[in-house]
Amino acid sequence: MKNVLMHKVDFKTKAGKVLMWIVLIFFLFYTLMPMVWLVISSLKTNTELMGSPFSLPSKLRFENYANAFKVSGLGILFLNSIIVSLGATFLNIMIASMASFVLSRFEFRFREAIFSLLVIGILVPINSLMVPYVKIINKLGIYDTRFALILVYSAISIPISTFIIRGFMKTIPVELEEAGTIDGCNFYQRFFKIIFPLSRTGIVTAATLQFLYCWNEFIYSMLLTSSQSVRTIQVGIRYFSNQFTTDYTSMYAAIVISIIPSLIGYITFQEQIISGLTSGAVKG
Template sequence: MNNSTIDNVNLTVNPKKMKKNKEEKITVGSVISKIVLLFFMFYTLLPIVWLFISSLKTNAELIAKPFGLPKIPQFQNYINAFQVSGLGTLFVNSVIVSLCATVLNIMIASMASYVIARFEFKFKEGIFVAITAGILVPICSLMVPYFMVIKTLGLYDSKAALILTYSAVSLPISTFIIRGFMNTIPRELEEAGVIDGCNFYQRFYKIIFPLSRSGIVTAATFQFLYCWNEFIYAMLLTSSQSNRTMQVGIRYFSNQFTTDYTSMYAAIIISIIPSMIGYVLLQEQIISGLTNGAVKG
């Protein structure tokens, strides 16, 4: 075999080897990525699965075999969760506070974002920085100021105290998210609205607000989840069961001498169901909102 024949053979063989090596690399990379994803899925779901299984045990079974399965599922624990702590009233309180605080927060944040994003005025960027700087402030550091303000207004131990506090605490992050989306809306749409006779409020409610839906849904979801899971201010600003939320009610299963762990776990499972359902229903909107904000914001 002469040299030219050998070269021709190499030319025909080498590309196949290169393609095969590339496919092997892709396969190995995909396998590794799937293993990593499975690990994080297991790491995330394991506590929830363990919590659910534990909520179906007796306290004796939980202490004796914390990682074993229950001999007989104790659904009575879920009934106890409602009877012992009055979970029904606390659940309704959480729904009212979370929904009202979310609506109030989104309305204020969207109006502030509209002015900052669409109008030019002195110190505009400074005002935006001052608002969003609240993201860096630890929530615990504001406990005394919020308590004094609520106490002075005569709103202590009321749902209004929690609604106003939750709305104010999350304003920086909501404004930051919504303003990023409003910046991407073409100004020509507003100009067309002006030509059609839209005033300031009509331009906001009929043009800008609907077009910022992805950012608004993302901010509203974060706000609702924060309100639903918040414990510190719910404990600080309320004292009666008629105004407290679910997260505070969970501690009712523990007293000075004993703790009803299984009923408490059942209450925790009940408390996380609404947030999980909300995220599942709005998952596509949240992901698209975050990715659009990352690219365009």
């Protein structure tokens, strides 16, 4: 009887593992299939794409990637996205880390209320702020500039960045900061030499999420720019498809190129992102 029960338990365990792998493989296929199809389609001719969308190309057309740069001016769009994403990420992290330092290391009245009010911004739909942001940018006279995008992107993600970084800063022992004070560190030295370096896991997590958001953002980039010289790559691809409606393969090549930085960024900092979201973000 005991052997029969153990056999049933073992069978259920194996069946559960098989079911788990089936589900995981299904979602893997579901996630990767569009990307694989996109890459294959970018290496076809337009005739092959229209005639047989799911077949392999008769010849790999890498010239589609060269055409994506030549025809649509993808180079300047790519450069704009890099400048805006890095600039917004730097500004966002500096502001969020300074706010997190004050909200995690100092005791003062209404501290938790201020933090709660700030974190509520995570729940506000980004698209609901379009009109205020556009009006503010126009009032400042910086419409159709990279600085406008940097300013808006950095402001949008301050709540989530502060939430993540503050969780890590609260875990740093107070004794380290007290030792720095005894050694003569002032307010800024305690932040830049002690707290900021020790919070790098949370900072890297917030910075990676911020960069990915800036790189892939479309709505505000479309609203706050009107000339190709300052457009980001996501908006540029939209205009590419409107203007060159028959050259789908080059457009797909441009999309593949636009995805590469996001993949590189996530793969590079994958461990920091996972550890940051599962540890520091839930503390405090």
